[in-house]
Amino acid sequence: MGNPLSIDALRARVGEVIGTSSWMLIEQSRIDAFAAVTLDHQFIHVDAARASSTPLGAHSTDGGQ
Secondary structure, rough: OOOOOOHHHHHHOOOOOOOOOOOOOOOOHHHHHHHHHHHHHHHHHHOOOHHOOOOOOOOOOOOOO
């Protein structure tokens, strides 16, 4: 782990870009693996057919991905 910043130090950096990463394609196999590890098998993440009937209209990734 690096050097943790204090709350005040973090507040001072609000709005500052501190790092970005490349875009990454999240495929269904990765979503399924994440669901298995986290025991989060909600249909909105793992059942595209059922999720298509929701207001979102499609399945989505978990917020942690």
